[in-house]
Amino acid sequence: MTALTVVKAGPLTLIQDRGRPGLSHLGVGTAGAMDRGALALANRLVGNERGAAGLEILFGGAIFASDRPVWVAVTGAWGSVTAPGRTVPPNTAELLNVGDSLTFGPAVRGIRYYLAVRGGVDVPIVLGSRSRDTLAGLGPAPLRDGDLVPIGADQVDPVPPVDLVPLDAPFANTAVIEIRPGPRRDWFTQDAWMALLDSAWQVSQRADRSGIRVEGPTLHRSMAGELPSEGMVPGAIQVSPDGAPTILSVDHPVTGGYPVIAVVTDASLDTLAQLRPGQRIRFRLAIGR
């Protein structure tokens, strides 16, 4: 069996694919790679099928080794990623030789690296997906030092002859997130709506795969009272009773009882995956229907 050895797992390394959509009515959220585009690109770079599972590596500090020569690709966050004697550039396929270790230094732009291995990560499928849902505790456990990550046969194409995909690094300074009005926009004052759009917000330390709490002005309600729990989507900006917004992410609870003032557009969801605590963000109203 071909496998990657987890020499060091780092703070949080998870197996993720495209998640398990369609089960929210049973209480199970989608999960999957937070930066969907980054995992899709990594899979494409090593000739994997689109649904292949890869690794989502939070912040860095992880080291992997292979028992066989294997093609890999690193996407998402930018930082120092090295193999013995060389730098592994982002967004390109790289052949890892037997015994070569692949070392992820701290991310300097963005915060989540994605690692695709040609053939995909092959762990048991749970409810149609190999993804870890950190909230529901479903799917493969977070990787630990010494684990073996089995490599499967999910390659469908040759490794494409692309030297490098020219992509911008994740936002270094102020990230811009597009939003649309949420179902409970009318529970908030007009001032709260303007404050959401006009303020410089800051990503708090409380940011994970369930939600990202952001700090800034208090968003005041125009309506008191409690909301019966209702279905939530990734990107829903939920405002707790203290007036602080949290942007729900891929492992969010399927229902929630805090009013949603706005919802991040699908195109901006991947940006959420790369937000760093302390980073500034601005919300911009998406135009058109």
Added chain:
Amino acid sequence: MNILPCGDRALLAEFGSLDETMSAFRALDTARPDGVLELVPAARTVLARIDPGRLSLRAAEQWMLGTSATDADIGEERSVTIPVRYDGPDLAATAELLGITAHELISRHSGAPWRCGFIGFAPGFAYLAGGGMDVARHATSRQTVPAGSVGLAGEFTGIYPRSSPGGWQLVGTTDVVLWDETRDNPATITPGMRVRFEVADQ
């Protein structure tokens, strides 16, 4: 019914009551067009997640407005019977809250035509309505409620699919497995399903 915006890939339909929400969910679920990825019922709402490449939000809105107003033929209803040992630690106190005897609580709970409104809190945790009882939940949650505990809270009854913290009034226990992610149908109770409880042999 009100249709509320929910970003560029979802709509939230809001209803006046749980009953209305439950029948609208069944009608919508029976007549799902291509491009509806998920329907998520809750106490007063049904969330529809849409793939706009296959169904525009405008078309989805028309479908929701048109469908939930009608009484769609929902075909044969799924139902399940759950045997319960009425031995919960809150049985006597809950009966007292309701001003009835424990015996009467057992007969009402096992005699009522419950129906699953929605699932929330944890995978497979079904909120069942239709018992005609309304009890406050505990002010402070228990640290651990064992799997299979049958509880009451508000107008709902529910069964803890796995051990977790919880604040429902616990009236009984069942051996039925409510959630098993290795099954094709992991949840024993799904939204819209009819549920009856029966007194199990001790």
